[in-house]
Amino acid sequence: MRISKMRYFFPLGLLLTLLLDGIFSNLFAAEFFRPNSMIESRLFVVWLVMALCFGEIDHPYLWAVIAGLIFDIYYTGIIGPMFMILPLIVYLTNLMYRFLTPSFIVVLLICLIDITVITTLFYGIFFAISYTSVSLSEFIGETLGPTLAYNLAALVILYWPLKKFFEEFSGNRSV
Amino acid sequence: MQRFFFNKRLIIILVTIIIGFTLIAFSIVVRNNRSTPTFIQQVGNGAVNLVDRVVGVPINGLKDTGNSVSELLNTYRENQTLKKKVDSLAAHEVQNQVLKRENKKLKRELNLKNSLTDFKLTTAAVTARTPSSWQNQIIISKGSLAGIKKNQAVVSQHGLIGRVTEVNASTSKVELISNNNSSADQFATQVLAKSGAVNGLITGYSKKTNLLTMGQITSQRKINKGDEVVTSGLGGNSPEGLLVGKVVKVKKDEYGLSSTVLIKPAADLSDLQIVSVAKRID
Known part of the structure; x- marks a missing residue:
């Protein structure tokens, strides 16, 4: 039996998109972190959702936990938030995808829900440990909205290339 | 059978939440009380930073190319204004040197070795910024190996930008002064x-x-x-x-x-x- 190439591509892509988030946030800090619109780049979630929908991945929960830990250790220095949220996202995505027929709109919807959940829980945890004092209404208007817009735009751009990519390399597996 | 699965799932969720919040509490305690994070964090940070720097090279290159093109367009105007400044700058520099020498001499006479104004700068590249609205934090590519210690002040070429909050062997995290949380340091x-x-x-x-x-x-x-x-x-x-x-x-x-x-x-x-x-x- 041939080993799927996805076994290497999926974690590598996850790490790459995770790092790109940080690099983009630094390069375009002036555009991302404005006084009343803050964008949290979550390209790795786009990668994760596309992979779960179109690829055949071994141990998605394990990789989600590892990616969460890398995010926490490398970016925030507070271990825990992403470590808890990412496996939940994998579970949610699998759950929703099982009931719906795959199409562009469905994936967009799943990604929308996932990013809303991530951003809200992330805010909730940071609010709980008083690292932020932003009110809920400010959070929805200034962070959630722009974050969704940016990440969904990224999904729209990356949808076709990523779909082709995952279908190509997952298809090899049965051969 | 259904009940069994439900319980299993519930236990997994509860255990994850307990581990997660314990880790959060643990890392806040470490951050507030210890000068360096745990060994595992250090290794993780070092390894990820290495990959991050490699990934960053082509992207930073692209951005730099874009910048140089736009800078080239501004060069003529900039040159005009800079020319005017150069003359006064030279005079200032000479004056500065004389004062520095005098200062040193006076200090020696007073038996004053070092005062608060003496400092050494360690230059570091910024590899990434935390993609989060709640922490204005950057990751720099120098750490304890270069002599960086927790709580030291960080400046850009224009002025103060923040302080070091976490030091690993070859990377550090810098909290910017725009951070507004309760644990932020007061300069x-x-x-x-x-x-x-x-x-x-x-x-x-x-x-x-x-x-x-x-x-x-x-x-x-x-x-x-x-x-x-x-x-x-x-x-x-x-x-x-x-x-x-x-x-x-x-x-x-x-x-x-x-x-x-x-x-x-x-x-x-x-x-x-x-x-x-x-x-x-x-």
């Missing part, structure tokens, strides 16, 4: 007013106006708009004389007793490629 600063120095603390940052708030001012000296604000070195972590910004407005508090000063930061916190960590020598 001891002073306003260089005409009538003399006025000491205080940076107590906050307003995201809307991009202004720093300086409070805890007890002096009655008059502060004018445009006065320069520098670190005072009294906090124990930062050296004296790092430029913070300029006074924009002076406000009295609601009882009319102490005043708060609003400061426009000298450094552009959204354009950081190279930063320097100021190490106090004393």
Whole structure:
């Protein structure tokens, strides 16, 4: 039996998109972190959702936990938030995808829900440990909205290339 | 059977939440009390930073190319204004050197080895910024191997930008002064007013106006708009004389007793490629 190439591509892509988030946030800090619109780049979630929908991945929960830990250790220095949220996202995505027929709109919807959940829980945890004092209404208007817009735009751009990519390399597996 | 699966799932969720919150509590304790994070964190940070730097090369290259093209278009105008400045700069430099020598001599006569104004800069590249609205934090590519210690002040070429919050072997995290959380450090600063120095603390940052708030001012000296604000070195972590910004407005508090000063930061916190960590020598 041939080993799927996805076994290497999926974690590598996850790490790459995770790092790109940080690099983009630094390069375009002036555009991302404005006084009343803050964008949290979550390209790795786009990668994760596309992979779960179109690829055949071994141990998605394990990789989600590892990616969460890398995010926490490398970016925030507070271990825990992403470590808890990412496996939940994998579970949610699998759950929703099982009931719906795959199409562009469905994936967009799943990604929308996932990013809303991530951003809200992330805010909730940071609010709980008083690292932020932003009110809920400010959070929805200034962070959630722009974050969704940016990440969904990224999904729209990356949808076709990523779909082709995952279908190509997952298809090899049965051969 | 259904019940069994439900219970299993519930237990997994509960265990994850308990582990997660324990880790959060643990990392906050480490961050507040220890000078370096745990070994596993150090190794993880080092390894990821290495990959991050490799990934960053082509992207930073692209951005730099874009920048150079736009800079090229501005070069002529810039050259005109810079030419005017060069002459006065040379004079200043000579004066500076003379004063420095004199200062050294006087210090020696006073038997004063090092004062708060002595510091050494370690330059580091910025590899990434935390993609989060709740932490204005950057990751720099130097760590304890280069002599960086927790709580040291960090400056860009224009002025103060923040302080080191986490030191690993070859990377560090820097919390920017625009951070507004409860654990943020308060820099001891002073306003260089005409009538003399006025000491205080940076107590906050307003995201809307991009202004720093300086409070805890007890002096009655008059502060004018445009006065320069520098670190005072009294906090124990930062050296004296790092430029913070300029006074924009002076406000009295609601009882009319102490005043708060609003400061426009000298450094552009959204354009950081190279930063320097100021190490106090004393």
